[in-house]
Amino acid sequence: LRTDSIHPALRFFQKYKIKGFLSDEEGLALYNSTRDVAHIGPCLEVGSYCGRSSVFLGLGCQSKNTTLYAVDHHRGSEEHQPGELYHDAELFDHELQCMDSFPVFRRTLQLAKLEDTVVPIVAPSKLVARDWQTPLSLVFIDGGHSPSMSMEDCRVWSEKIAVGGLLMIHDIFEDERAGGQGPYQAMQAVLNNGRFAWEEKIQSLGVLRRLPEG
């Protein structure tokens, strides 16, 4: 197998097993999208976990000499808590009795040589958004998946995207038998507000583009 023809992100994930919730196809769509809109401004993601999406987005940003802001409180979403379906005991801090994915995330950034490109922001998304002023070229939403959390993230962060920029939302399932409806309902709300147009869907990754004003 020749490794020099393999995409750099896939080569990285062949070498290092990084925990995460994103398919290769969705990840490559993130990588390509960051490159397409990099001229507009920096990128931001909500929900980094151990860094799987951050590597795809970060390598895209690095190739265009722009920045990825990676927002996560690293305390896990509802489904990561003890007793829940996606709980991972290796990420549980027993002394503090809470989840902590930040050490693993930071390690991923170093392994991927992305410390010159990715700025980790360890805080709740809502707090980061409060004073955020910089227009963004791309926002990837993959934080809390409840209807209220998804709605809040999509509403707040979509307002920070520059004209021509992209809002990419993970875990879009039209059919409730396929998955939770929070991200899907949040995406519908953004579309109904009229400032974004539907672009495409790659597996469960929905893509919207910010329209010009007026």
Ligand SMILES: C[S@@+](CC[C@H](N)C(=O)[O-])C[C@H]1O[C@@H](n2cnc3c(N)ncnc32)[C@H](O)[C@@H]1O
């Ligand atoms: C599904 S995981 C993200 C998976 C990641 N994008 C990947 O590619 O593997 C969701 C992450 O969102 C974070 N999160 C949930 N609610 C949040 C909030 N309100 N603010 C910041 N981070 C949040 C959790 O800590 C968790 O790490």
